[in-house]
Amino acid sequence: MKVLVTGGAGYIGSVVTTQLLEAGHTVTVLDNLTTGVAAAVPEGARFVQADIKQAGGVLGEGGYDAVMHFAAKSQVGESMTRPELYWDNNVAGTLALLEAMRAAEVRRIVFSSTAATYGVTGDEPITEDTPTVPINPYGQSKVAVDYALQGEAAAHGLAAISLRYFNVGGSYAGFGERHDPETHLIPNVLRVAAGLAPSVTLYGTDYPTPDGTAIRDYLHVADLAEAHLLALAAAAPGTHRIYNLGSGTGYSVNEVITTARQVTGHSIPVTTLPRRAGDPPVLVASSARITADLGWKAHRPLPEIIDDAWTFLQSAL
Numbered sequence: 001m002k003v004l005v006t007g008g009a010g011y012i013g014s015v016v017t018t019q020l021l022e023a024g025h026t027v028t029v030l031d032n033l034t035t036g037v038a039a040a041v042p043e044g045a046r047f048v049q050a051d052i053k054q055a056g057g058v059l060g061e062g063g064y065d066a067v068m069h070f071a072a073k074s075q076v077g078e079s080m081t082r083p084e085l086y087w088d089n090n091v092a093g094t095l096a097l098l099e100a101m102r103a104a105e106v107r108r109i110v111f112s113s114t115a116a117t118y119g120v121t122g123d124e125p126i127t128e129d130t131p132t133v134p135i136n137p138y139g140q141s142k143v144a145v146d147y148a149l150q151g152e153a154a155a156h157g158l159a160a161i162s163l164r165y166f167n168v169g170g171s172y173a174g175f176g177e178r179h180d181p182e183t184h185l186i187p188n189v190l191r192v193a194a195g196l197a198p199s200v201t202l203y204g205t206d207y208p209t210p211d212g213t214a215i216r217d218y219l220h221v222a223d224l225a226e227a228h229l230l231a232l233a234a235a236a237p238g239t240h241r242i243y244n245l246g247s248g249t250g251y252s253v254n255e256v257i258t259t260a261r262q263v264t265g266h267s268i269p270v271t272t273l274p275r276r277a278g279d280p281p282v283l284v285a286s287s288a289r290i291t292a293d294l295g296w297k298a299h300r301p302l303p304e305i306i307d308d309a310w311t312f313l314q315s316a317l
């Protein structure tokens with residue numbers, strides 16, 4: 001297929017672009033470089049520096065079969081203090097993209113949704129039938145787009161799949177996570193091991209979990225990318241499907257730090273602070289639906305995720 005990848009200069013978009021190219025697809029990356037870097041666009045992909053609100057320019061050239069839509073603002077904390085950025089970029093931007101797709105008759109999309117759509121559920125694991133009650137504007141913006149896709153599929157025949165990722169980590173083919181500022185746990189822990197920070201901040205030791213620290217479901221970015229290629233092939237006209245992507249196993253923040261100590265051989269000192277605003281205590285996915293429908297399962301365990309993230313960080317130093 002000829003695929004437009006929005007956000008392909010970012011972490012996950014660069015890995016999925018790599019796998020699309022490996023599978024023989026033709027890829028154009030569209031990215032405004034707000035959080036991405038041009039060097040992360042894989043060789044073999046065409047790069048257009050533009051905002052998704054200008055996607056009509058590229059799509060209007062014709063011949064595109066599908067869009068993979070990663071471009072978004074994705075920091076929970078920033079979304080609490082500047083919600084307008086999230087409504088404008090993630091929602092208005094995506095509506096403009098959908099309009100450009102309609103005009104160019106591109107009728108297939110795979111969308112990056114998130115576990116943040118669910119909020120504090122109490123469900124363990126979380127299935128796609130768990131109600132979405134997002135507790136921050138980031139999650140709200142992603143739910144809004146899920147509804148927009150549902151309408152676009154029903155009214156205009158779009159083939160759409162939303163993939164709700166839980167916590168993504170690791171690297172693939174030399175592409176990894178490089179956010180500035182970095183808010184994610186695994187890269188922050190590894191920055192300490194690399195000597196870039198004196199200690200890792202642990203947010204909250206009073207959660208209702210066995211060791212008091214928050215539990216998340218960590219997923220290797222290469223497993224995640226494989227799900228995207230399956231979804232690209234499986235999206236069916238007039239339907240919008242939602243799939244949770246996780247490993248089904250939860251790890252506490254303490255367990256992640258302990259595993260990182262084993263992988264790196266560094267002591268990784270910890271500084272404890274109160275809970276971070278907007279953080280649910282436990283988020284673990286059930287991916288039973290995508291396993292049943294598309295045969296996808298996460299294969300790469302937490303030590304491999306951390307090891308690959310560590311390899312990437314060292315290569316980027």
Ligand SMILES: NC(=O)c1ccc[n+]([C@@H]2O[C@H](COP(=O)([O-])OP(=O)(O)OC[C@H]3O[C@@H](n4cnc5c(N)ncnc54)[C@H](O)[C@@H]3O)[C@@H](O)[C@H]2O)c1
Binds near residue numbers: 008030036093165167
């Ligand atoms: N990293 C995670 O753990 C995680 C979890 C769940 C969902 N997601 C979602 O996955 C997607 C990719 O996340 P990531 O971690 O790779 O983030 P990232 O910040 O590394 O990548 C996002 C890319 O989109 C680009 N971009 C943002 N707004 C744009 C716009 N208006 N026009 C053009 N380009 C724009 C950025 O420059 C960047 O290259 C996002 O939609 C995010 O919400 C990520």
Ligand SMILES: O=c1ccn([C@@H]2O[C@H](COP(=O)(O)OP(=O)(O)O[C@H]3O[C@H](CO)[C@H](O)[C@H](O)[C@H]3O)[C@@H](O)[C@H]2O)c(=O)[nH]1
Binds near residue numbers: 076167189201204216
């Ligand atoms: O330096 C840090 C960073 C994080 N944490 C803790 O580690 C856990 C994981 O935090 P991350 O920031 O790595 O990930 P989140 O679970 O907050 O959020 C990520 O996963 C969500 C879905 O689960 C959303 O998709 C969101 O976009 C994505 O950033 C949280 O309890 C957080 O408080 C720390 O203790 N110290």
